[in-house]
Amino acid sequence: MTHVLSAVAWPYANGPRHIGHVAGFGVPSDVFSRYMRMAGHEVLMVSGSDEHGTPILIAADEAGMTPQQLADQNHRIIAEDLCALGLSYDLYTRTTTRNHHAVVQELFLGVYENGYFVEQTTKGAISPSTGRTLPDRYIEGTCPICGAGGARGDQCDTCGNQLDPADLIDPVSRINGETPEFIETQHFFLDLPALAEALTAWLDEREATGLWRPNVIRFSQNILEEIRPRAMTRDIDWGIAVPLDGWRENPTKKLYVWFDAVIGYLSASIEWARRSGDPEAWRRWWNTADGAQNQALSYYFMGKDNITFHSQIWPAELLAYSGRGSKGGEPREYGVLNLPTEVVSSEFLTMEGKKFSSSKKVVIYVRDLLSRYQPDAFRYFVAAAGPENQDSDFTWSEFVRRTNDELVAGWGNLVNRTATLIHKNFGEIPAAGELTDVDRAVLDAVEATFGTVGDLIGRHRQKQAIGEAMRGVAEVNRYVSDLEPWKLAKSDGDAERERLATVLHVMAQCVADLNVVLSPFLPFSANLVDAALGGSGQVAPMPRIEEVEDLDGGAPYPIITGDYSEMPAWARRPVQVGATVDKPTPIFVKLDTALVEEELARLA
């Protein structure tokens, strides 16, 4: 039994998420997790809303709300959207829970006690009226190099030079227009150089597996070369308190949002365990570094902009807590924590050739998409044409084409013609007579897809995986066309009748198999397909939203959770002879090509 942690990127709760976000981490992580469960692994899939940090504060100010109110609102929207996409989280929680705060502080103390924090004084900009950190990008002014106006604190877009915000001429805050104040301020820096050796060893070992995507491993090793301490606290009043005397009480010093967000993988695992009734259960996914009997693997899903935090900052935190850096040390109560097995980063999805931009209205939100289209149509597009290895483009015409020509015409039609033929001729799944070589050939080809598709999903090659599954679909369509069962149906002879039963039985078996193979990609329709062929309609369990109490006395909140224990195994299951097959209704909605123009008009 292998324990598999599916650690899915935490969506930032400053607004609703668009389809680019879920294409990058949502759908791929769900396909992987569903497959791994069916393949017999003990999967724990966790994520949550990332709710601290400056952008939330700003969005809250603009909306006239408190940051907590804004986070509450967006957390709910995001959770509902992810749930509606069928993403099978064991727990989707949030970073404003008491549990998360406590786990983050525990990690901080572990890192601190082992000596991997260094205190440094830095110069930084703050807003004089609020005392909050003013990040470089929120300061603008005249570029000291080229004299252009509107230069940002970190970089001038006109001349391209990188800047120090203190050098800007007439700097102003983009948040409220006031002149920033540059002050000396104390912060805790994560001593990354003291962890560099351990990080290098870990990355080398990971590289040797040959499993990481080449650009991810290369990028990760590259950033290791210029490693330096990184501030893990901020001058801000929205976040998690620094759990040290003299700091804890300071309302304007909080932990850096990225220090806390990645810890969510651990805190969510712990929260899941506490809610499951076995508070120590999380350790089976996290504490197997030192010769535990079972094996635990962890896969982190995210977009490429997050690689740094998952292949450097997060493993550094884990190493520091576990006492595995050059300064040594001992772990506290959580023990030696596992490092990521694989950082599975996707590239970016673009929209009609352009970057997503909510301000420029080059965007489609998950909610809007799902209000008009089937979740599986979108999931299919992402699996078949998503940004797996390189940036890919979402266009409405391609979405319509993929849906109509591949999903509806290929798979949907095979299901439909199979169910119709069986319904008309037998009304139930007929028993097979003697199989011919042609029958065996198609059955073998379809059964082989369990191996090929499963292997590809396990190696995070979902584009190829769904391609192989669809090749199986084409093969069965070819079988049907070749054998022309409708002609057999027109004959009265017993031999023809038995042959017809055999062919339809083979078709039903192939469709049932392909349905299982496709179920990680198309869970909603998998249930409908199963029901259409006389099954229970319970092939792909679905997540649900649940309102829960905070475990430690905080405010209640919605989570995503679910029971995924009833998934079928990743293997052929003989179809049930005698199961009733009714006249089918189409499962996939064919799209009107006119919607391309309608959708493009919405973007303008």
Added chain:
RNA sequence: GGGGCGGUAGCUCAGUCGGUCAGAGCAGAGGACUCAUAAUCCUUGGGUCGUGGGUUCGAGCCCCACCCGCCCUACCA
């Protein structure tokens, strides 16, 4: 500026260790069939593999230079 990725048929892309590697799907053309959401099945066109050099018996594949697109390089997340 530094690092990385990509530029292959009209479109979207595969091409593992240099040797049937010039491919698939879609669109286009022709045909078969009628069980099926006019779906399916068969046949078919064809591209200087970004540009220019180089290494090699042999290069989309390796090396160098250049052109174009994108990403990372932030105290945003």
